[in-house]
Amino acid sequence: MEPNPNRFPILSYVMSHLHSATPKSPEHDIESPDPSSFSPTSPRYFEMELVERMPHLRHPDLLDSMVRAVSDVAQTRSILQALGERPDHETLDAARSQIADIDAALIRQLHEIGLEGAELVEREKECAVLKLDEMHEAYEKLLKEAEERLEKIYNSSYGSSVPVRQGDEEEVEQLNEKVVAILQEASVKCLERVELSGQQLRFLPEAFGRMKGLISLNVSNNQLEVIPDAIAGLEQLQELYLSSNLLVSLPDAIGLLLNLKILDVSSNKLRALPDSISHCRSLVELNASYNELTYLPTNIGYELVNLQKLWIYLNKIRSLPTSICEMRSLRILDAHFNELHGLPYAIGNLINLEILNLSSNFSDLKELPPTFGDLINLMELDISNNQIHALPDSFGRLDKLSKLNLDQNPLVIPPMEIVNQGLEAVKLYMSKRWLDILLEEERRSQIVENPQEKAGWLTRSTSWLSNYVTGVSGTVVEYLGARETSYRDPCLDQQL
Known part of the structure; x- marks a missing residue:
């Protein structure tokens, strides 16, 4: 949501100084930039190019007046940052279509059982999507107007920065x-x-x-x-x-x-x-x-x-x-x-x-x-x-x-x-x-298509378990039989 320095160079420069009472030190910000951040697409590069073309932008009084002139842009930006990104074109078309369907349904219901609360809520949601897009569109126009306003402020103070050739x-x-x-x-x-x-x-x-x-x-x-x-x-x-x-x-x-x-x-x-x-x-x-x-x-x-x-x-x-x-x-x-x-x-x-x-x-x-x-x-x-x-x-x-x-x-x-x-x-x-x-x-599809394999596995597992339990039962009986004086519990024998 920040102004694009390509489209709004002056506004982008001024907005970057909104939180400063005075402009940044020229030695650090403009004339001696960090080499690691110097690239044709970096904000600092655009600042250098802009200040070279409009050197008086660094003047504290001029910058202060420009900051005050774009306060409305700063406020609108804050609101949009809270509301979220602009919805894409396909989302907007879908919202318009949904609103049209809901409106048609509501008109029918007016003649039958009255308005449905759920549909009204859904309609409000879709309307909110369109409203958000309208706010972003208005913000774009505001940026353009602010850029023109700042250029006029600069030109009124120091004259036009773009010479016009005679005869053009x-x-x-x-x-x-x-x-x-x-x-x-x-x-x-x-x-x-x-x-x-x-x-x-x-x-x-x-x-x-x-x-x-x-x-x-x-x-x-x-x-x-x-x-x-x-x-x-x-x-x-x-x-x-x-x-x-x-x-x-x-x-x-x-x-x-x-x-x-x-x-x-x-x-x-x-x-x-x-x-x-x-x-x-x-x-x-x-x-x-x-x-x-x-x-x-x-x-x-x-x-x-x-x-x-x-x-x-x-x-x-x-x-x-x-x-x-x-x-x-x-x-x-x-x-x-x-x-x-x-x-x-x-x-x-x-x-x-x-x-x-x-x-x-x-x-x-x-x-x-x-x-x-x-x-x-x-x-x-x-x-x-x-x-x-x-x-x-x-x-x-x-x-x-x-x-x-x-x-x-x-x-x-x-x-x-x-x-x-x-x-x-x-x-x-x-x-x-x-x-x-x-x-x-x-492999998974074969298991689903051939449940016999799965049943066979279960049968084999059950047989093994039965044999194991039978073996354990015989071992315990033999152990108990070896002790003649021991008490044999019929209930226990039955369980084993």
């Missing part, structure tokens, strides 16, 4: 006019391909929607912030390249591109993919890497049954929807550098999967599901830099596996001495383990 606006305007002319010409000539990569384009004109014959459109490496709804007019479009722009969202109209086969939206600022993307049933390749995604659409797997390649690495995805297990055509899945807590149980349904990269989910990914061994066509697997303690028992079934990376995991099964011997040693160890499990299950 005129250059962009001229370039946009050039692009419009190219697009209009393309619409007249019914061109099938348009290449506009790296043109500093800031917007797409509505004329795009009239290019009915367009098959491939490349507007990557520009400065686009919005894709117009008119893109739905590109009915024949098969390839759309939107990578390396400034997009924060995609239009719902993208779901109308029914012939789209390749979609590249990597290296943007997307926080979510529209649910309508599931309607692009012809998609074969989808690259949504290097964004700010926290989830995938709940039904994406039920619709994109033809998808073969899915790249979603370098995002903030916490869980994959269960529907992804229905992507039976999927051959490549790359989800490294996310926040995955695990995989759906039915991941083994992806029987055509050949390459799987789950590396660098760090402390979040701790285990693989038991069905993992059903990925019988898997050839390359990377699960390095996680917290996996044991490979699933079914791992030994991955006969086609030819490339494996298990580095930086606290593995116990298989032992590290086996891991250090390489792929073949791991496969042999896990195969033997899997065979032992199958043999044990076979």
Whole structure:
């Protein structure tokens, strides 16, 4: 719940000083950092970069005023920390569905026996899930507003830290006019391909929607912030390249591109993919890497049954929807550098999967599901830099596996001495383990299916016990008979 230093650098810096009456000593905090903590992803690195760009941030008076300006953020953060993490997208969809079912039931009961207390309680629980998500959403907006507020405070005190080059606006305007002319010409000539990569384009004109014959459109490496709804007019479009722009969202109209086969939206600022993307049933390749995604659409797997390649690495995805297990055509899945807590149980349904990269989910990914061994066509697997303690028992079934990376995991099964011997040693160890499990299950099933064996064992055991008792009885009788003066108890004789 801490502000992301990438998205909110000033706010992150100020929040780190909330508990200090004065800023930290520059000699320790900025100018002489601990070498062991210096890395491009460490908070200290971001502080150094920020202070280099905005040196007056270290001024005590300015920092104090900034701390006071974000007190509302600190209070909201404390509340959310007490309430818990933001629920994932699939949980939200399930809650909405449950509320709809309960509401329908309550309406029926109003006409019959009245409201049921248990259903009202259940409804309140589901509403609480939605409310928690709304609070997290409001917190995100609050962070953005606070960042803008802090930047204004700094600029009002010391001026803007980002110089603006003269003539930039005129250059962009001229370039946009050039692009419009190219697009209009393309619409007249019914061109099938348009290449506009790296043109500093800031917007797409509505004329795009009239290019009915367009098959491939490349507007990557520009400065686009919005894709117009008119893109739905590109009915024949098969390839759309939107990578390396400034997009924060995609239009719902993208779901109308029914012939789209390749979609590249990597290296943007997307926080979510529209649910309508599931309607692009012809998609074969989808690259949504290097964004700010926290989830995938709940039904994406039920619709994109033809998808073969899915790249979603370098995002903030916490869980994959269960529907992804229905992507039976999927051959490549790359989800490294996310926040995955695990995989759906039915991941083994992806029987055509050949390459799987789950590396660098760090402390979040701790285990693989038991069905993992059903990925019988898997050839390359990377699960390095996680917290996996044991490979699933079914791992030994991955006969086609030819490339494996298990580095930086606290593995116990298989032992590290086996891991250090390489792929073949791991496969042999896990195969033997899997065979032992199958043999044990076979033995147990035979006992269940052949109760005669169990009865025979019981008969043999009873016979042995009877013989043993008889032997003991005879020994005692002989002993008592040897003593003529001893008293023989008929009751005892009968028992013996």
